[in-house]
Amino acid sequence: MESQRNILIIALLLVSFLIWQKWDEHQNPPVVAQQTTQTATGNNADDANFVPESDSVQVDGEVPTDAAAPASRNLITVLSDTLKLTIDTQGGDIVGTELLEHNDSLNSDDKFTLLSNTANFVNIAQSGLIGNDGPDANKAGRPIYQAEQHDYVLADGQDTLSVPLTFTNDNGVVFTKVFTLTRDSHVVNVSYNIDNQSAEPVVTQLYGQLKQSVNSVDEKSGNMLMASAYRGPAYSTDDTRYTKYDFKKVKEANLNLTTANGWVGMLQHYFVSAWIAPLEDGNQIYSRNLNNQGQAIIGFKAQPTTVAAGSTQTVSAELWLGPKLQKKMAAAADNLDLTVDYGWLWFIAQPLFKLLHFLQSFAINWGLAIILTTFVVRGVMYPLTKAQYTSMAKMRMLQPKLAALKERFGDDRQKMSQGMMELYKKEKVNPLGGCLPIVVQMPIFISLYWVLMESVELRHAPFMLWIDDLSVRDPYFVLPILMGISMFLIQKMSPTTVTDPLQQKVMQFMPIIFTFFFLWFPAGLTLYWLVSNVVTITQQWYIFRQLEKKGLHSKPDAKA
Structure with missing residues (x-):
């Protein structure tokens, strides 16, 4: 020393x-995704990049990318002990989420809003059934579900709350979309019961996606030393435990990855929304950039499901809506707890x-x-x-001897260094100790x-x-x-x-x-x-x- x-x-x-290094890492995550290639459902590259601007969609595995639901549509409120959800009956999308255990700010009684659908900012969780016979693949628009009531509340002594929404297509196939909330949980189970009473088999494909505005008027950046927290898409696959894929990368290249499980999420400071794909082979993780709407999408598509005539079948996925609670997230999905990003010093953090x-x-x-x-x-x-x-x-005790060496060797730095090393060795002193x-x-x-x-x-x-x-x-x-x-x-x-x-x-x-x-x-x-x-x-x-x-x-x- x-x-x-x-x-x-x-x-x-x-x-x-x-x-500074961590700030730069949060602002510019590494690029690991590949360019969009031919999808598993058979779309060519042009189809895969096609983004409809209305409620009409493609039927061959293409996911709806319609604009956020206007306020005039019918909305349902679902209340548990941890979550307050707002569900749009058109498509059955979650267009609002309040976290009841977290205030918006320190001195406010308002609850923190995770998902929202406003004129200035869109952050919603969408899901549905596409494929040849999926109700969300109808060119006339996404399905309008029917609900028995407008408000659902998890009652005292009740552990789970199920909210069924039903839609019947022109062939008499009944699709029941069920949202299930559990006490003391931030996981929402979203399932589809397909009751095929038609004379033909029904082929559908489950998808879940998160749509968010790229720019936010309320977004806070870090000051000169405090790094701003990452906001944007992320995903996990069999090959990649946790990868950020920021809005810039979504604009540059569409994700097209295949995994046996995994999840896709939208991250922000302290909180995350994430679709957890079914535990099955062939899940496809994708992203889309909606230039005309200033929004980005990250989502998953499960394998197509065939429901024989006269039979029923259920497909489902889970949605995490809440704070970054490591233990609970790890229980919900592999590697979801890694969204609590401690960087390269995680082994100490x-x-x-x-x-x-x-x-x-x-x-x-x-x-x-x-x-x-x-x-x-x-x-x-x-x-x-x-x-x-x-x-x-x-070292302080050696100062007189070091001064003597300097006087002895003068400006000869090489001999001075050799003399100092010999002195340190003789006195058993480590100058770097x-x-x-x-x-x-x-x-x-x-x-x-x-x-x-x-x-x-x-x-x-x-x-x-x-x-x-x-x-x-x-x-x-x-x-x-x-x-x-x-x-x-x-x-x-x-x-x-x-x-x-x-x-x-x-x-x-x-x-x-x-x-x-x-x-x-x-x-x-x-x-x-x-x-x-x-x-x-x-x-x-x-x-x-x-x-x-x-x-x-x-x-x-x-x-x-």
């Missing part, structure tokens, strides 16, 4: 580079989140859980911290940053006093200022090898620079760093007292 200056500059550059979750289970308060997590992390790192300050103390704790600490810092950014459990989570949301910055900047003061104290307590006055001035400004950066970080992250600094001050005081007893350390000069 040459000096504290180098350590702090390296730490600063590492923080800045990694956060995942254990950190589990530790936080465990500590919060008995601490109740997420802020206290962050403090306890800091104690655990710093406790584990204590041997490294002790080695760091021991190395710093030994003081850097290791910083190197270990920074990945933990970045990982915790993304845990706080991506974990919905911390959304609107209060700490105490003025900190009512740990996932956003301190509104009064108290924590960043305290963090800067603690960093200044650490600097004053630490032995230094810096003798140049200019370098000393630069060192004095480092706490101010770091305080400025932390002004924009989530309060939970700043709390972690502040408590970590307090623990460091305590450990540093204890370690230096032990070193003083061994004659390896003396109190730093007031001018240092």
Whole structure:
């Protein structure tokens, strides 16, 4: 270690580079999809790229891409303990979803709206039956379903709520579309019961798709340091556990992938809507860009189903509508929990989140859980911290001998370097020993940053006093200022090898620079760093007292 200056500059550059790298990754996900090829249902390339602008659709496996349903159509409201759905009877699409356990903003009683259909923004979940005899493949338009009532409510003591919608075609085939909601669940089961009482077999194909406006007037971007969360399509297949496919890529190339299961989703900060395809071979994942509507689609098509004359058959898929709850999403579909995107440091972030979750289970308060997590992390790192300050103390003791080497060899850098290495070897001093704790600490810092950014459990989570949301910055900047003061104290307590006055001035400004950066970080992250600094001050005081007893350390000069 040459000096504290180098350590702090390296730490600063590492923080800045990694956060910029993650911001760039969120804004520009890698391209992994292939260009659209011939579809499994036999459409040629022109048919596959055809996007109707009205309610008319193709019958040979082409999925409807009609505009969002106007408000004049009949709407049904479905209420469970976790979800409030608005279903359009034309097509049976979900055109509105409120998450009843999540407020829209911290000080609002309005519930968070996940799916919506407004003049400014469209975000809806569509599903239906296409194929030769599917009701959604009718050129006259999508089917108008009949419902027994306009409002459905999950009653007290009731575990499931089923909402049946029926449509009968001209041949007497009855299609019953059933939405099933379960208590304490964000999964909506969407099934089709096909009752074929005609004289001919019926061939249909289940599809589910998510349609969303590319631009959003309400979308918030990150500030100079806080990366904005990813919003856009994503999917999972047998070959790819989790892949973002942003709106730009949807515009450039249509997805056409085949998988035995998988899911397709629309992601946003803390929340996700996702169709979970049936567990069968031959599911097709696709995307479409609707230039004329400013919207994009990602969806799946299941294998065609043949229902013999005089028989019935049921096909179904599931739809996740809710927050990014890792445990519940993992139970709903393989790899759906990966939408909680911790980036390339997931192997550190995942254990950190589990530790936080465990500590919060008995601490109740997420802020206290962050403090306890800091104690655990710093406790584990204590041997490294002790080695760091021991190395710093030994380096300080070697300063007279290093000065003698400089006077002896003058400007001969090669001989000076050889002499320094021999001295370090003789005195058993590792010049890089003081850097290791910083190197270990920074990945933990970045990982915790993304845990706080991506974990919905911390959304609107209060700490105490003025900190009512740990996932956003301190509104009064108290924590960043305290963090800067603690960093200044650490600097004053630490032995230094810096003798140049200019370098000393630069060192004095480092706490101010770091305080400025932390002004924009989530309060939970700043709390972690502040408590970590307090623990460091305590450990540093204890370690230096032990070193003083061994004659390896003396109190730093007031001018240092």
